[in-house]
Amino acid sequence: EAQVTQNPRYLITVTGKKLTVTCSQNMNHEYMSWYRQDPGLGLRQIYYSMNVEVTDKGDVPEGYKVSRKEKRNFPLILESPSPNQTSLYFCASKKLGTEAFFGQGTRLTVV
Amino acid sequence: GESVGLHLPTLSVQEGDNSIINCAYSNSASDYFIWYKQESGKGPQFIIDIRSNMDKRQGQRVTVLLNKTVKHLSLQIAATQPGDSAVYFCAETYTNAGKSTFGDGTTLTVKP
Numbered sequence: 001e002a003q004v005t006q007n008p009r010y011l012i013t014v015t016g017k018k019l020t021v022t023c024s025q026n027m028n029h030e031y032m033s034w035y036r037q038d039p040g041l042g043l044r045q046i047y048y049s050m051n052v053e054v055t056d057k058g059d060v061p062e063g064y065k066v067s068r069k070e071k072r073n074f075p076l077i078l079e080s081p082s083p084n085q086t087s088l089y090f091c092a093s094k095k096l097g098t099e100a101f102f103g104q105g106t107r108l109t110v111v
Numbered sequence: 112g113e114s115v116g117l118h119l120p121t122l123s124v125q126e127g128d129n130s131i132i133n134c135a136y137s138n139s140a141s142d143y144f145i146w147y148k149q150e151s152g153k154g155p156q157f158i159i160d161i162r163s164n165m166d167k168r169q170g171q172r173v174t175v176l177l178n179k180t181v182k183h184l185s186l187q188i189a190a191t192q193p194g195d196s197a198v199y200f201c202a203e204t205y206t207n208a209g210k211s212t213f214g215d216g217t218t219l220t221v222k223p
Contacts, residue, residue: 002152006207031209033209033210033211035213039197042200042213042214042215043155043200043213043216044213045210045212046209048209048210052208053192058210090155092154094206094209096159096206096208096209097143097206097207098143099147099157099160100145100147100155100157100202100211101157102147102155102156103154104153104154105152105153106152
């Protein structure tokens with residue numbers, strides 16, 4: 001089954017404790033991206049990757065890092081999480097020129 | 112000037128009625144547009160898309176209209192059902208650029 005898998009689905013952490021949210025896709029898509037979704041602000045892109053070892057900033061990259069060492073994986077790293085990063089996060093992948101496939105989401109709470 | 116529908120953050124319809132969800136996009140250079148449906152607790156899912164060389168595309172119970180003159184996109188859902196209740200987002204992108212910009216979303220509620 002074609003899918004984008006994020007882990008964990010839910011995470012509560014403390015300010016400053018480094019965390020990684022994993023994302024994996026099994027569709028051999030070149031393009032992967034991370035979004036955060038906040039009430040009233042819609043979906044905002046954090047980082048994206050056009051292919052292995054190629055990443056670029058989206059609209060709200062501050063406080064986040066990503067890496068793309070393999071085509072299927074695109075982890076999101078929060079080196080020092082802060083409460084304003086409490087949000088619902090989505091990973092997505094796609095073949096260029098087509099629709100995106102989204103993961104189920106990761107609800108992160110930073111206290 | 113031409114009249115187009117306003118984007119509404121919420122829309123409530125009776126089961127069986129037709130729904131129209133509107134979206135204004137920002138970049139006149141965008142050439143690919145997509146509608147997504149997001150049900151509670153899930154990620155957005157593809158509904159229908161349209162490229163800039165078209166002004167209308169139909170799917171099963173859904174139709175997307177594109178008006179490039181006023182940068183407006185609409186999604187029409189025929190015979191709306193309770194299972195259509197969700198948040199609907201439009202997205203604009205360039206075919207080869209990857210990056211998509213999402214609209215604010217409309218929450219559709221279908222009353223039985």
